[in-house]
Amino acid sequence: MDLSPDDAESVHRFxxxxxxxxxxxxxxxxxxxxxxVGNAVGAARNALALVExxxxxxxxxxxxxxxxxxxxxANELLRRASPAxxxxxxxVTPGQRSGSDERDDLRGSREG
Numbered sequence: 001m002d003l004s005p006d007d008a009e010s011v012h013r014f015x016x017x018x019x020x021x022x023x024x025x026x027x028x029x030x031x032x033x034x035x036x037v038g039n040a041v042g043a044a045r046n047a048l049a050l051v052e053x054x055x056x057x058x059x060x061x062x063x064x065x066x067x068x069x070x071x072x073x074a075n076e077l078l079r080r081a082s083p084a085x086x087x088x089x090x091x092v093t094p095g096q097r098s099g100s101d102e103r104d105d106l107r108g109s110r111e112g
Contacts, residue, residue, distance in 0.1 A: 006060070011051055014067065018044045021074045033081055040074035043067075 004010045022041045028034040047067035054060050 004064075006057070011048060014071070015045075015048050018048065018067070018071055021071060021078065024078050025074065028078075028081055033077060037074050037077045037081075040070040040077065044070035044074065 018041060021037075022045070025034060025037040025041055028037060044067045047063045047070065050063040051060050051067065054063060
């Protein structure tokens with residue numbers, strides 16, 4: 001989905017897509033995978049709120065990238081937790097990455 005920081009309609013459509021991801025995340029069994037998907041969805045949702053609350057275009061672009069990256073991450077985790085692997089959906093297996101090794105999106109966000 002194309003997301004422009006200056007297009008209110010594309011931000012709105014992206015917000016709806018993130019809400020759908022959140023709904024899908026709630027359907028996962030409790031566990032590390034659900035937690036990681038929830039974290040990615042929450043970060044995307046918060047970044048979208050910052051897009052709407054921020055006047056400077058450079059900051060808006062950065063928040064759009066944060067939202068897009070986290071929505072992609074949630075999609076990837078949900079793809080891994082397809083119904084075929086539903087019995088494993090609650091636990092991160094050794095081959096899966098948990099959110100603990102993801103980069104800190106907000107580090108350095110307050111440049112002076």
